[in-house]
Amino acid sequence: MSEVIRVEALHKTYRMGDVEVPALRGVNLTIDRGEFVAVMGSSGSGKSTLMNILGCLDRPTSGKYFLEGEEVGSLTPDEWAHIRNKRVGFVFQGFNLLARTTALENVELPMMYNGFAGKQRHERAVEVLSLVGLEERLDHTPNQLSGGQQQRVAIARALVNRPSLILADEPTGNLDSATGAEIMSLFQRLNAGQSITVVLVTHERDIAEYARRRVVFRDGVIVSDDKKVQEPEGL
Amino acid sequence: MWFMTLRIALRALGRNKLRSFLTMLGIIIGVGAVIAMVAIGEGAKATIRSQIASLGTNVLIVLPGTSVQGGVRTGSGGVNTLVDSDAKAMMQELPSVAFASPALRRPEQVVAGNLNWSTLAQGVAPEFQQIRDWQVAEGRFLHEGDMESAAKVAVVGQTVVDQLFGNDDPIDSVLRIRNIPFRVVGVLAPKGQSSQGTDQDDTVMIPYTTMQKRLMRITWVQSIVVSAVSAERVQEAQEQISLLLRQRHRIGPDREDDFTIRNLSDIAEAASASARVMAVLLGSVASISLLVGGIGIMNIMLVSVTERTREIGIRMAVGARSRDIMFQFLVEAVVMAASGGLIGILLGIGSSVLLNRVAQWPTLISPEIVAVAFFFSGAVGVFFGFYPAQKAAHLDPIDALRYE
Structure with a gap:
């Protein structure tokens, strides 16, 4: 399998006044196409920092990041914006939908930044919203939707430009366990059915169970990385 | 987008x-x-x-120049160099000039019936009306025919009407200047005092030809009143008039003008x-x-x-x-x-x-x-x-x- 993500000796240090706080201390990780990876660790272990770097939202202090074989550390901010737009879909714990904006328009948002025509944009948005099971809720605004529905809208938004990689930072953190399970099986479906690489951050063991590979962080380094041998149960 | x-x-x-x-x-x-x-x-x-335009800021007054005879310098208007054809030439040849009219003036004793009144008699051309923007309240202003025939007709100012005719209609009545009978053909609209405080309505206007031949017995004109096409072109008109008159009066390049031109543009400015x-x-x-x-x-x-x-x-x-x-x-x-x-x-x-x-x-x-x-x-x-x-x-x- 071809690799989607490869990071080498990744360091990230935050500066809080005069104190330097290391968040990542030499991370090496390779993720292949079609993998479903759970990144685990307690809070402050550096897992979210890694996600932000993988999602081209933040730059590492040192180290290299190859996305689909391309070194992205040296790209311009505009090129990063393009990667966030086309090649990586990001799902957040807090959904991060535009308030007072319908589900449909929220999903259309990424397409506005790459010159889709209005009609195409509309059709594609309806298509992905159907994929996540929200074809009945196109004109609902976030405050008219439940948490699970909002997260589905966010996933649809992440999918709309057909990225090869979905990064999810605690996607079930704000949801009850039943809804969390629904969201996770949606990720599984996308991973299996659409062969999209999924990397998700969680600190809940049962959520991590949905993934086929688990990477555990502690104090900015990877302490364990084990792949499940058996395939997860069906869809 | x-x-x-x-x-x-x-x-x-x-x-x-x-x-x-x-x-x-x-x-x-x-x-x-x-x-x-x-x-x-x-x-x-x-x-x-x-x-300002009604004050006549686009108006220029051309006066004959001075002359020196035996060391005695006359005031302006001391020579008799301007003629009525100068005025006509200005109007015909100069694009910056809208109207030009000869103007002769002299105080005269005017008699109507048993009343008399000393007023300013002005000999002017029909263009004078446009130059001074002076409306006629009754009757008509002087016209070209009056000039050609040196007609004995007069247009009177409001003050003269008040002094000589009272409440009677002055049109077609007769007034005498130096015993010459003039028929009143028009009454000027009142204009009030000038900026110098003189009563502009205290006047009688007659054809300048009549003034030249019958009252003053001269062939030249005392002054020419000119209006430029606009206040902005007064300067241009002044220069053009100067050139034209030097040419018409055959003044060599090394000699002084035999005329002077005055304007009111300072006020306008x-x-x-x-x-x-x-x-x-x-x-x-x-x-x-x-x-x-x-x-x-x-x-x-x-x-x-x-x-x-x-x-x-x-x-x-x-x-x-x-x-x-x-x-x-x-x-x-x-x-x-x-x-x-x-x-x-x-x-x-x-x-x-x-x-x-x-x-x-x-x-x-x-x-x-x-x-x-x-x-x-x-x-x-x-x-x-x-x-x-x-x-x-x-x-x-x-x-x-x-x-x-």
Whole structure:
């Protein structure tokens, strides 16, 4: 399998006044196409920092990041914006939908930044919203939707430009366990059915169970990385 | 893209209707004030200009020059070099000259019936009426036929009518100057005192040919009164007249003019300068309020950028480039400024029309100033929207997403 993500000796240090706080201390990780990876660790272990770097939202202090074989550390901010737009879909714990904006328009948002025509944009948005099971809720605004529905809208938004990689930072953190399970099986479906690489951050063991590979962080380094041998149960 | 951005901007402004309106109000008042103030300024300028024109600021007076005989210098008008054909030539040949009329004047004792009155007799051509912008209240002014036949006809001023005819109709009655009977053909509209305090209505006008032949027995003219086509071209007319007369009078290059030309343009200049000062003053006061409106826009845009930090973060996370964010906020500022400008223009035009109707103030709305005001309000949007938009565009996506 071809690799989607490869990071080498990744360091990230935050500066809080005069104190330097290391968040990542030499991370090496390779993720292949079609993998479903759970990144685990307690809070402050550096897992979210890694996600932000993988999602081209933040730059590492040192180290290299190859996305689909391309070194992205040296790209311009505009090129990063393009990667966030086309090649990586990001799902957040807090959904991060535009308030007072319908589900449909929220999903259309990424397409506005790459010159889709209005009609195409509309059709594609309806298509992905159907994929996540929200074809009945196109004109609902976030405050008219439940948490699970909002997260589905966010996933649809992440999918709309057909990225090869979905990064999810605690996607079930704000949801009850039943809804969390629904969201996770949606990720599984996308991973299996659409062969999209999924990397998700969680600190809940049962959520991590949905993934086929688990990477555990502690104090900015990877302490364990084990792949499940058996395939997860069906869809 | 353009259309989308515009729609986003309109929706963002629509979400805070009152705030957007209050922000726009600064621009509305600014632009409205510019339009109304300039309209008032221009109106005043036009009124002053027409008042000055009625004083005759585009009028030039050509007098014969001086001569030196045995060491004695005569005053101006001391030589008899001007003739009526000089006046005709000016009108025919000089594009800057509108009208020219010979003018002869002498105080005369005028008799009508058993009353008599000393007044100023003026011998003039029909063009004199246009030059002095003098209306006829009754009857007619002198015409070309009167000149050719040296007719014994007269047009009388209001004071003369009062003194000699009382309440009787003066038309077709006879008045005598040096025992020569003149038929009254017209009465001049009252003009009041001149700037020197003389009563302009105390006059009798007769054909200049009649004055030359029957009263003064001369062939030359005492002066020629000329009007330039506009107040601005007085200087040009003066130069052209000078050249023409030197040519007609065969004056060599090394010799002095045998005539002098006087004008009243100093008054015109002073008056139009003061009107200009007023217009600039009004305009700059109004521009300051437009500037204040712009600062209001900047203030609200800064607030808006802070409030919408999270939205900016979300947009960046899904692929908006810095310039997309920048453009979005800039369009918002410009939409606000330009629609404020548009409303301000309507308000300005409305209020200047109202001032004109209700307070009878002369106002003049120039299309240029409307265009300039609209362009300027858009420019205010760009200028004052730039910094907030820049600030939004340079937010860090992670910080923006975490912003509460």
